[in-house]
Amino acid sequence: MTRISVRVDGASYDDDVEPRTLLVHYLREQLGKVGTVVGCDTSNCGACTVHLDGEAVKSCTVFAVQADGAEVTTIEGVGQDGLHPVQKAFHEMHGLQCGYCTPGMIMASIDLLGENPDPSDDEVREGIEGNLCRCTGYQNIVRAVRHAAAEMRGDGSGPPTDGHAAPAQVDTAAAPHVVGQA
């Protein structure tokens, strides 16, 4: 067993872990942070993506001991002051269906927007290619990421459409219970 100190979603933990324990299993099984999920065993799907010291990592590819002294942010902590703009945009643009890939997809998207605040459709598609979604066909995820990017830039330019056919008629009033939760 190895002693680690780690901050997760703003709280500090000191725990003994086996050296082989993966960060995702530490989060889920020792801390009860079950918002982060496991989707594969080969680091292909990205469902387990969290931020380690501000950078997106697949938490199945990091040992818990490697997070010693680090700051981890999961989907459960990313919107502590209300919903993060990317969370809101996934809801607004219907960027999720079953929702299993969503925590990882949102964490990867936030990281992408940190590096590229105004990505094109293709740049979003390439930027999240380490995260698999089986439900959405990705189109509304791309919309969501670009929608969030526009909101985070705050320049009022809105997401460009790249000449594609317009999205489905969109009722801009968000479901109140989600807004209310913020």
Added chain:
Amino acid sequence: MTAVEERTGAPTPEIGKARRRKEDARLITGKTTWTDNMVLPGMLHLAVVRSPVAHARITSVDVEAVRQAPGVVAVYTGRDLAEEQGSLPCAWPVTPEMVNPGHPSIAVDQVNHVGEAVAVIVARSKVAAQDAVELADIDYEPLPVVLDMEEAVKDGADLVHDHTESNTSYHFVFDAGEMGTGGDTEQAFAEADVVVSRRLVQQRLIPAFMEPRSVVVQPQGDNYTLWSSTQIPHILRVMAAMVTGIPEHKLRVVAPDVGGGFGGKLQVNPEEILCLLIARRLGKPVKWTETRSESLMTGHHGRDQVQYVDVAADREGNLKGLRVRLLADMGAYLRLVTPGVPILGAFMFIGIYKFPAYRFECDGVFTNKVPTDAYRGAGRPEATFAIERIMDELAVELGMDPLELRRKNWIQASEFPFTTAAGLEYDSGDYETATQQALDLLGYDALRAEQQRRRESNDPVQLGIGISTFTEMCGLAPSRVLGSLSYGAGGWEQASIRMLPTGKVEVVTGSTPHGQGHETAWSQLVADQLGVPFEDIEVLHGDTAISSRGMDTYGSRSLVVGGSAVVKAADKVIAKARKVAAHLLEASEDDLDFSAGSFSVRGTPGSGVSIQEIALATFASHNFPEGMEPSIDADATFDPENFSFPHGTHLCAMEVDTETGFVKIRKYACVDDVGTIVNPLIVEGQVHGGLAQGIAQALYEEAVYDADGNLTTGTFVDYLVPAASDLPHFDTGNTVHAAPGNPIGAKGVGEAGCIASTPAVVNAAIDAVRHLGVTDIRMPLTPERVWRAIHAGGDGGDRASARTNAQAVDSSDAPSTAGGAQ
């Protein structure tokens, strides 16, 4: 207690509104209840020891070392559980003579596919259980491995099950002439000017839902609660009770948040039964969660057919007959609806066309692979692929434009309802309008002109356009039709509406969502029916203790059947509330209008009582109509009279690099008619997701077994679920022809994109290189296959796997159904 707020003006209709989903609140914040999240006091963890060989007798099982391993509580072999495990159910004996060899949850004497369970380890932690797996010492005596269906059906072939006479489970025939739904097929072929025959391959696919399967069982005395990542808690409860002998009323099944299914969780899984048996033995809660490799290797697969298709026509392109013979790979066992999947397709091979004659034959074939079963579309993608591919081939044979050939033969808008040679009554639609809109969306004429330029300039990158005009049977299903097909259950759906004292509403549905957005769409339905706010409605589902009756979610049935039950239940609530309103308003029921959630006396402005006020009055029951029981709650069950028939036109423009074989979708456009649209956002999302899976079949996905029966695509490294960068933007549109068979007018949308897109993509690739002599390319269209088809002829052959090392197979010499001209 004022439960009712003052209304201002009539609310806008909810149906048709792009409501953001209620479900999202928990899913975007990680506040979810996946089965694997669950922790119970004293819970034990299971790991399954699985067969590394495809076909063998088990000669010895030594698990002593497992028993001694740290943290291990118990270990069970097949022999230990042989007396109590029964057989996993197959609910669809498609013919009276169908051979079902039985399906143990854990192998006792013999293993029949790689990954079959041979022992189960129970330990105090998941890692302790998994660590002990490699300590199990099991000896196998190899048996000949049966993998190729065309070999397996030959006389003298090695057998998967040595107690059966052959590897054929069943032979199913539908002959329109014999059924009286069409003319004589043999005569139609004998008299035809042109016959085109093809052997087409529907490769094996893996549903690959994102949430791995997970099961938790908690025993409480004689009672058991089973949580499972399942699409079918209601069906699972009945079946698990019958398999294990746990009385049905002592078994509660819960499907909490479920991360996708696509048919892959429409199953009674071996591990669900094993968890129940072991929890019963130990009296302790147990959990099993699969790894992704276990999921790909042991969860059921889909598709896997060899299709021999013959089409007959006259020289002018009038279709005369269609003949289809299938070999359908069952895998090693029959699971819940394994044999029925190709039979669901039997009625759809004729597509949207007016064939006067049709004959279908299917052999279900056993092989040493994991069983096949439902995967998004289940039989209908296979059928649509065959007809839309052969229509292109016939067009080439006739020298006709493929669109003109389709147009000449499809059912006209004025001809609905139309009864096909397969005996189905198509309900409504307009194929011409949908096609015209899709052509406009794609920019068809400009792309055809570019195709011509590229051909003339001998561009190394050629362009093709693929067409798929399709329909599907949805809204599974009229119970009497299921009965006529020997299916083991009905196709109805149940709903209940509970009017709470504060005016809030609970809607209980037997449809069990796993990503479809029922909570949102059902709220929209009820908001419109009862005139209560969308936010005041809660939809409950997926727990047999809450939703006592249901048939669950698959086959694009939820809105069509389950939503209709909700509407019918709301009508009953209104009928009951009307009696209470008449009593409270001292008026005759006949003089009451119900609008925007309030009853009012006709011609008396200002009078009125809202349905929420009636709910409160019902709760108090102080002043209630004489003789009426104090409830306005209602249940309803809806059993459709007919299937519903969504249709659409899908167009794909594809670039093919003739030097590398690399294919790239240039543009994809489709117009679908799914009937009335309750939530356009959800409908669009379903189409997108279906397109992704259908395109993935055409371009990326294939479950490959090597010559020893090992799955060589057993991880996401090898099984290519497409990422965002692998898929194009989709231009989608809709026409709306309401389904006449249900009160909503919905036709179903869950499978449309997956059914229609695959042949559009393949037709596009072939169209790009047809002038180079290519007439078929096997799916998935890997660059290697496309390159081979262009440069070496044939269909590109088998995909390279560990042992086959890319042998090119020219399948053009394969047998055909009858002597039609090639």
